[in-house]
Amino acid sequence: MSQKAIGVIYALALLLPGIATAEQASLPVAEQHFTRGNAIAMDRMMTAMHLPSSGDVDTDFVNMMEPHHQGAIDMAILQLRYGRNPKLLRLAQEIIVEQRQEIDAMRLALGRPLLSPSPLPGRQLVLQTAPIHYHAESRP
Template sequence: MPSIFLTASRARFVTAAVFPVVVMSLGMGVSLAHAAGPSNAGPEAPFLAENDDAMTRMMDAMSIKPSGDVDHDFVGMMLPHHQGAIDMAQAELRYGHNEQLRRIAQEIVVEQQQEIIAMRLALGQPLPPSAPAPDQAQPPSSPASPHAVPPEASSTKTMSMPMSSMRMKQESK
């Protein structure tokens, strides 16, 4: 029977893996609680709905059964966490208007994709399929954002890999 008490090292692992999600959830909870008011049907509604879906998918996917392999479990929780960040950043790119935040959202997409690749490589897992560049994100059923670059204007569909990941892969050979 597993112990209900956490060892110090497991507590640090759980804290490191879960803390960012809790912080994001609290922030989203405040935003979504505000959205539940009468102004819910306004222009922000599609953004809020998309973010709520992203948070739900992320939280569900992060609820994994421990495998007994700390590295595998860490990656099992971090991959959906990173994908959730990508999904939320893409919603900002679709609906946001602040250029500084849109640039940050683009960076989040690229950096989180790179970290997903690095974690998968570290465990010898297959890489995800390449995704459109962050400035190409379009809402599923709405017209193009005035800030988005039309797909025909950019053919960038590759994902770059951080140098540290490439070194890590080469050193493991």
């Protein structure tokens, strides 16, 4: 699937927030946003991991692991937005930092430039799936 087609699919997912399965519609709003954001993150990760072989094992490893780690970052951000468990919120923060460091280490190992310092370079789509909802139990 081309990058343009993938972009169109994601754009439609954002433009049609009222369309949901009956099962999703019965979930609390925050859970609906989490579920939709997680599906987008997983689809994006899986699509980005399906690459033709470069002919070099090291390059192929990094080319597949980078989107895998970015998927973990995207899912951790969703946990920070919608989760309530303080231990899991701390773990999500750690995942963001550690996965980002591992992406940087892999890129450096291949002599590639580092990406921007943001944990989501070019990945704002997951963050735009819904407004942020803060839970009184875990937020100021």
